[in-house]
Amino acid sequence: MATVDITSEQFASTIEDNDIVLVDFWAEWCGPCKQFGPTYSAVSEKHPDVVFSKVDTEAEQQLAAEAGISSIPTLMAFREKVLVFSQPGALNAQQLEQVVDAVKALDMDEVHAHVARSQAEAAVAANKQDGTQIPEF
Secondary structure, eight states: OOOOOHHHHHHHHHHHHHHHEEEEEEEETTTTHHHHHHHHHHHHHHHHSSSSEEEEETTTTHHHHTTTOSSSSSSEEEEEEEEOOOOOOOHHHHHEEEEEEEEOOOOOOHHHHHHHHHHHHHHHHHHHHTTOOOOOO
């Protein structure tokens, strides 16, 4: 599958409607982004079951800010709507293949359980700060 450009309007639905989504945050003026682009595109052809998307940080500045992008290129990987990988810097083809393989190999039941525990712990901590007493389980 070839890479697809996405905008802020398409970002959420792309993540929600696909099992695995990689997102390359880039800009035209960025040398490392230009070097990574052909690698990203070539690897995308080998994985038709994965959506390889690109976000132009110049055109989508609000989206880049919401995603916490402070350095480009930045690669993010989502699986079942969960951010499972985020790293700035250009990868070579072997490194990118390793990321794709690792994302595919994740035990998502375990990931979802970890996310649920983290959210519960954050809620308990927030409630302790505001004085609300919620029993811990």
